[in-house]
Amino acid sequence: MAQKIKALTPILTAQPVMPVVAVESARQAVDLARALAAGGLRAIEITLRTPAALDAIRCVVEEVPETACGAGTVLNARQYDQAVAAGAKFIVSPGATMEVLDAARDSAVPLLPGAATPSEIMAMLEEGFELLKFFPAEQSGGAAYLKSLAPVFPSIKFCPTGGVSTKNVNDYLSLPNVICVGGTWVAPKAAVEAGDFAEITRLAAEAAKLGKA
Numbered sequence: 001m002a003q004k005i006k007a008l009t010p011i012l013t014a015q016p017v018m019p020v021v022a023v024e025s026a027r028q029a030v031d032l033a034r035a036l037a038a039g040g041l042r043a044i045e046i047t048l049r050t051p052a053a054l055d056a057i058r059c060v061v062e063e064v065p066e067t068a069c070g071a072g073t074v075l076n077a078r079q080y081d082q083a084v085a086a087g088a089k090f091i092v093s094p095g096a097t098m099e100v101l102d103a104a105r106d107s108a109v110p111l112l113p114g115a116a117t118p119s120e121i122m123a124m125l126e127e128g129f130e131l132l133k134f135f136p137a138e139q140s141g142g143a144a145y146l147k148s149l150a151p152v153f154p155s156i157k158f159c160p161t162g163g164v165s166t167k168n169v170n171d172y173l174s175l176p177n178v179i180c181v182g183g184t185w186v187a188p189k190a191a192v193e194a195g196d197f198a199e200i201t202r203l204a205a206e207a208a209k210l211g212k213a
């Protein structure tokens with residue numbers, strides 16, 4: 001098994017919801033990670049979609065040790081290595097390329113690669129990856145689509161991300177092939193910009209109570 005399942009599983013099973021965030025500064029990321037952890041969400045995916053992301057990962061790893069800080073939107077080996085150097089505990093990719101899979105094989109830091117179709121899932125199985133991100137979840141067919149994959153791919157567990165919200169989260173979490181979900185709703189941009197971290201703690205606490213973990 002190329003995937004470091006033993007390292008990845010505890011991170012994905014510790015909480016039902018993985019907060020996916022894009023941060024403007026390292027300070028904002030630290031405040032956010034603390035607010036989420038206070039609500040019971042102690043893993044966070046900081047996407048490499050802002051210039052502050054790598055610095056943010058570095059600071060969260062140092063200053064919020066109770067949080068498992070991962071890097072998201074990792075699209076190539078260079079970003080994989082940069083995220084690992086920043087201290088990321090796990091790497092998330094919206095899809096999967098041979099380059100990213102090779103980077104994962106060479107690293108102690110586990111990868112959650114993305115897949116959305118049966119052929120993509122079969123390619124991941126061939127490469128030894130069984131914990132997958134399902135992205136973009138809602139837009140690709142949602143919980144009904146994932147449910148139909150379960151009997152065909154019994155060994156695969158997904159983290160659906162993209163369009164998951166309080167409205168549909170239970171549809172996903174009730175499926176046998178869902179290990180957790182990813183989403184931005186627990187850290188809304190407006191609350192982050194307003195510095196309303198109490199609201200984020202409240203949303204995190206609500207999310208932490210959902211089924212699964």
Ligand SMILES: O=C(O)C(=O)C[C@H](O)[C@H](O)COP(=O)(O)O
Pocket residue numbers: 020047049072073074092093094135161162163164182183184185
């Ligand atoms: O950049 C990535 O690799 C991502 O994972 C993108 C996220 O899945 C979406 O940002 C989810 O956004 P929501 O639909 O608001 O929950």
